[in-house]
Amino acid sequence: MNTQPDLLYSEEEEALRAAVRDLLADHCDAPGVIARTESGAPHDLSAWKALTDGMGLAGLLVPEAQGGQGATHREAAVVLEELGRAVAPVPYLTSAVVATEALLSCGDDELLGRLASGRTIGALAVGLHLAPGAAHQVAQVENGLLRADLTGIADAAVADVLLVPGDDGALYAVRAQDVTVTPQTSLDLTRPLATVTLAGAPGRRLGDAGPAVRRALRAGAGLLASEQLGVAEWALTETVRYLKERKQFNRPVGGFQALKHRLAQVWLEVVSLRAAARSAADALAAGDSLGEASVAVAVAQAYASPVAVRAAEEALQLHAGIGMTWEHPVHLYLKRAKADSIAYGTAGAHRAALAELVDLRAP
Template sequence: MTAPATTPDLLYSQEEEDLRAAVRDLLADRCDAASVLARAESGEPHDRTLWKSLAEDMGLAGLLVPEERGGQGAGHREAAVVLEELGRAVAPVPYLTSAVVATEALLACTGEEAGRLLAGLASGRTVGVLTVSLTTAPGDTPRAARVEDGALHGEFTGVADARAADVLLVPGEDGALYAVDATAAGVAVTPRVSLDLTRPVDTVTLDAAPARRVADDASGPVGRALLAGAGLLASEQLGVAEQALTGTVGYLKERKQFNRQVGGFQALKHRLARIWLDVVNLRAAARSAADALATGSRDADVAVAVAQTYASRVAVHATEEAVQLHGGIGMTWEHPAHLYLKRAKADSLACGTPGRHKERLAELVGLRGPSA
């Protein structure tokens, strides 16, 4: 049952600001640009040490999980703050996929198996991934596995962070939701070339993989997971855009041309002002989506669609401008600008394209398109 529509609270509480400060301090110490670049080149994209610090030591993996089910008992607003900071650092950790999407799917399930898995994800010691393509939008029907004698068969492409997973949550053709151990016989995870080197995508192949039934009806858990993933992705995109702007402003204050600060040229000031205004508006949209999810608002679907319609354009524009305004250095591999651009581009496809969200928004608010 959803709560009645209320005016969203877009302001950050003191507790949320304290959480932001703690996460930012950790990332500044453990996830600087040079280490992210080095990891991207190493072929080992996930930073498991950083994940342990965030998920286990700080308890951030269980923010969405009630205390009685083994979590921290916080909510979507707090998780949104964490994702803002992870976006600012383009941190190579499976927070969105495990602590949000997979966790939300299990929160919609009951029973002993779901409870055990949820406790593992909340502790941070287990990483879970929902085996749907990263591009799947709320309301879409994802690919399902064939079920034969309790084992699963099928191939799932474009699954984010699958190689970091300990458990896979798989929709079955019989309508149920299953859990599969990532190391079980019959499970193969094949890395694919990914634009975003900090959030890799993989192909998951199941060939008679042993499975445990988690829920008889997967539609509710999967729908809830996709909605939360899309809504909180906007906060990550906010962090990406904000850091792109902050880094660019800092660079233009230092860079000189014709014996003048480059940032003092009026044309560049106008471009930066446009980005700043876009970022401010994106913050409002992302906070509205997080608040709607946190309060169980009946307008949560609309708030998420609005945020995702807007977030991708802003993040991509901010990171493209960052590369251009950094000049020659912005085009080099050694500078982190390309990491932000690639994350923004990949995020613009994740959880549905802006066009798909516009279509969904029109459906939700009853706007009919032109007749054929």
């Protein structure tokens, strides 16, 4: 039982942050990300290769004996903060966290090692909008062949292997070349969604789908809060910087008291979000012997979504005319914040889950 969680960043975590931020500054500049969203191929595989081959970050959650780095969710959370700050179009959350957690539940060492290296990208074929424990689509399984139309699958377009729950209660690994991936219209073009069609696709049985999917979605929801923290911190930092530079009536706009109050409120919310996100990451890293992790994840997601959206909306409004242009990256952050607000469950869904977990149901 983790009675005294340490929410401060360690020296190693700060060093990891600095290294990831430097790498993303070289690979994920805002004009490049915007250009990719217009190209029809938004994923930045060169940045993914640098994160995985160069730094080994795809294997943070995988034990060393299985080919990974043997780190914890705390380190993965730091990476996700920086990926959120850069709205990096890489499949880190979907492959290195969600798909990896599902495989850790199943114990498939061979596929885990491939995902840990980053040379294979995985995606859990469950809708991005689903909260931990929610009912999800399954594929019909007959003689080892899978049939289904699965919608809302994040990063399916770049996945090499899909982890598909079957109607027999098992989780199957299906090669991407054996399915049809059809892009869906996505608000967040840096994390595109797709429909995955399996028309008699061969699958390899990995293990029980139920616990694997629950574990994967819980970790995804918990660490998504760190990505949302990165989005909110960028929005706040860039807005403060802009208002210090922009002048009106021959004085910096940031000196107006009304705007100071708005930014102070966002700062308070971002600080609280940092505490909630760190608590979720620390609880996931410590394990779940008594359910602390589930509570911490529900708290983090109940709070994170509205804060990230509010910070991005304030950034858009306070950047005034320039913020409304396509060339300014603030729209990327607002779209990521809005899309994240329904990813792995809405804030309302997590509040309802929290009420059940702590036995404080509505009358």
